[in-house]
Amino acid sequence: LSRFKVSPLLLKQHNATLSRTISIIISRHAALTLKLSKRLFNMVGWKVAVTAAILTIFSSKVPSCQARTFFPSNIGSTINTFYKENPFKGAFLTCSIKGCSADMIAQFLASKREHREEEERRMQQLEDNPFHTMIKRATRGGELSSEMEGNHKFNVDWSRSLIFILYGGFYQGMVLEFVYNHVLPLFGSGTDMKTVARKVAVDMGFISPCITIPTAYVIKGFLIGNTFVQSLANYVDDVVNKGLVFKNWMIFVPVQCITFSIVPEHFRVSFVAFISFFLMII
Numbered sequence: 001l002s003r004f005k006v007s008p009l010l011l012k013q014h015n016a017t018l019s020r021t022i023s024i025i026i027s028r029h030a031a032l033t034l035k036l037s038k039r040l041f042n043m044v045g046w047k048v049a050v051t052a053a054i055l056t057i058f059s060s061k062v063p064s065c066q067a068r069t070f071f072p073s074n075i076g077s078t079i080n081t082f083y084k085e086n087p088f089k090g091a092f093l094t095c096s097i098k099g100c101s102a103d104m105i106a107q108f109l110a111s112k113r114e115h116r117e118e119e120e121r122r123m124q125q126l127e128d129n130p131f132h133t134m135i136k137r138a139t140r141g142g143e144l145s146s147e148m149e150g151n152h153k154f155n156v157d158w159s160r161s162l163i164f165i166l167y168g169g170f171y172q173g174m175v176l177e178f179v180y181n182h183v184l185p186l187f188g189s190g191t192d193m194k195t196v197a198r199k200v201a202v203d204m205g206f207i208s209p210c211i212t213i214p215t216a217y218v219i220k221g222f223l224i225g226n227t228f229v230q231s232l233a234n235y236v237d238d239v240v241n242k243g244l245v246f247k248n249w250m251i252f253v254p255v256q257c258i259t260f261s262i263v264p265e266h267f268r269v270s271f272v273a274f275i276s277f278f279l280m281i282i
Contacts, residue, residue, distance in 0.1 A: 083266040087181065091173035091269040098273045099168020100161050107161075111154050160223055167219050172276070173269060179207060180268045184260070196260045203256055209245050251279070 083090040187202060188195030214235050221231030238244040255275050263271045 080266075083270070087177055087266050087269075088174050090266070091177040092169040093173075094270045095173030095176075095273050096165045096169030098277050099164035099172065102277050103161050103164040104156060107157060108154050163219065163223065167215075168273075171215060172273060176212075176272070177269045179203075180259075181265050191261045196257060199260045200253060200256045204249055204253055208248060208252065209239075213244070213248065251275075 184199045184202060187198040214232060217235040218228060218231045221227070221234065226234070235244070252275075255272065259268050259271055
């Protein structure tokens with residue numbers, strides 16, 4: 001403080017402001033999750049359990065790092081402390097936001113594509129209509145197409161987004177946090193080449209093809225009305241005929257080598273979430 005001549009009062013104000021900001025971010029995310037849960041009140045039977053689980057995760061106070069010294073230049077260390085002291089909360093928060101964001105982008109792109117295809121069908125019907133010339137004149141020289149394209153409206157499917165929030169938060173977040181930092185260390189706790197190779201082999205050879213990817217297929221199948229068996233059948237078909245597992249290895253073997261050798265333990269789930277964000281949109 002004496003070196004930079006920072007007023008203790010100003011430092012205290014910065015501390016309080018940053019603490020309130022972190023509290024607001026966490027509380028608002030919890031409020032959004034609960035709001036989405038209420039939308040499914042009459043649609044699912046496990047609403048009480050889900051709401052109780054979310055309340056449990058966010059019911060405790062803001063982590064102890066809030067009481068420490070905050071200053072704009074220390075934001076990075078504050079985030080690092082939060083994820084280090086609250087690994088499961090950090091994993092849930094990161095992956096639920098990632099899941100919801102990726103799903104909303106996917107919904108928007110799908111809606112845009114469907115709207116464009118619908119307009120193409122309508123214009124083709126106009127072209128095939130014997131009274132096309134009259135219709136074209138009535139629409140001011142064919143301006144109907146551009147007007148229709150400009151009227152695209154995007155409506156979020158909140159029930160679908162909630163599913164991805166829960167899938168992202170609980171499985172991709174909390175479950176993988178436990179797997180990466182409590183199960184895989186059984187094969188070695190170092191970052192040497194042999195230990196990393198063992199962890200990657202277990203993850204890519206068993207966890208990913210037998211648990212992670214099938215779970216994603218079941219979730220997506222549920223959204224489009226497929227049964228559990230149909231979803232698994234689609235997964236097996238993609239593995240056999242489209243080389244799904246090999247394509248997954250091409251991306252995630254190098255990623256997981258970095259994850260288990262360079263990335264700090266408390267940021268491993270967040271790092272993988274960042275990479276899988278773009279794959280989740282697809």
